[in-house]
Amino acid sequence: xxTISLDSLDLAALLCSRVCHDVISPVGAIVNGLEVLEDxxxxxxxxxxxxxxxxSARQASARLQxxxxxxxxxxxxxxxxxxxxxxxxxxxxxxxDKVAFSWSAPxxxxxxNRVKLLLNLIMIAITAIPRGGAIDVAVSGTVxxxxxxxxxxxxxxxxxxxxxxxxxxxxxxxxxDAHGIQVYYAGxxxxxxxMTVAFSIDGDEVTIRAxxx
Numbered sequence: 001x002x003t004i005s006l007d008s009l010d011l012a013a014l015l016c017s018r019v020c021h022d023v024i025s026p027v028g029a030i031v032n033g034l035e036v037l038e039d040x041x042x043x044x045x046x047x048x049x050x051x052x053x054x055x056s057a058r059q060a061s062a063r064l065q066x067x068x069x070x071x072x073x074x075x076x077x078x079x080x081x082x083x084x085x086x087x088x089x090x091x092x093x094x095x096x097d098k099v100a101f102s103w104s105a106p107x108x109x110x111x112x113n114r115v116k117l118l119l120n121l122i123m124i125a126i127t128a129i130p131r132g133g134a135i136d137v138a139v140s141g142t143v144x145x146x147x148x149x150x151x152x153x154x155x156x157x158x159x160x161x162x163x164x165x166x167x168x169x170x171x172x173x174x175x176x177d178a179h180g181i182q183v184y185y186a187g188x189x190x191x192x193x194x195m196t197v198a199f200s201i202d203g204d205e206v207t208i209r210a211x212x213x
Contacts, residue, residue: 001165002174004184014181019067021178026063029056055095062092070119071185080109083139090122090137098132099154105139110146113193118148120186121197121208124163128206129154141212148195148210157204167197 006014029052036049066089069081087103094101110118118139125135133154140147165171166180167187176184190197190210197210 001170001172004166004169004171004174004176006176006184011181011185014176014178015071015185017178018182019064019071022063022067023060026056026060029053030060059095062089062095065089066093066119070116070123079112081112081115083108083110083115086110086115086119090119093122093126094135099126099129100134102134102136104137108143110143111193113189114146114195117186117189117193117195117197117210120182120189121148121150121210124160124183124186125150125152125206125208127160128152128208129157131155133157133204145212147212148208150208151205152208153205155204157201157206159199159201159206164199 033049033053033056036045036052040046040049069086069089083105084107087105090103091101118137122135122137129135129152131154133152136151136153138149140149160183162171162180163183166176166183167190169184169187169191171180187197194213195210196213197208200207200209
């Protein structure tokens with residue numbers, strides 16, 4: 001196992017690739033829907049296309065809003081983020097019926113890095129239940145001393161491959177690709193915000209727990 005060495009340009013490029021990966025599917029669906037509207041006069045097909053465009057546009061918007069908080073600056077240095085805003089963008093990720101989502105947190109202003117960590121951990125939790133299920137997020141404590149507990153429950157639940165080593169900033173090759181960059185980035189945020197992250201699994205439920213150091 002080797003410590004990952006990544007310069008700022010590569011980090012920015014890999015994170016941009018990750019964001020593009022998340023929005024390209026709904027944007028492509030919008031383009032497909034528009035092509036149907038242009039080429040097909042059948043009423044049922046046009047209704048299908050309009051429904052596809054509507055759903056895909058909402059999905060693309062939700063994913064971009066989420067990425068803005070999870071990866072973006074979201075304010076000036078030292079800024080805080082309302083946990084209510086974090087809940088709103090997190091719920092946007094679960095517009096379909098594949099994953100049920102619940103959230104329990106005080107309405108507080110948290111340091112932006114801790115909010116970014118919470119959102120990134122939710123993304124990791126989604127990958128822990130590839131066949132869908134339920135995700136429960138609980139935030140407790142105070143701004144100074146807090147705990148995040150994210151439970152992902154579903155068929156074939158598993159701790160995502162290499163997640164623990166990537167969070168620690170390591171990999172077998174000492175490098176990271178676009179598939180692993182989000183987890184690696186979450187580890188960077190955890191260290192910057194003074195929090196530790198641990199995984200556990202019990203049957204079909206994965207728990208991700210982040211606590212202040």
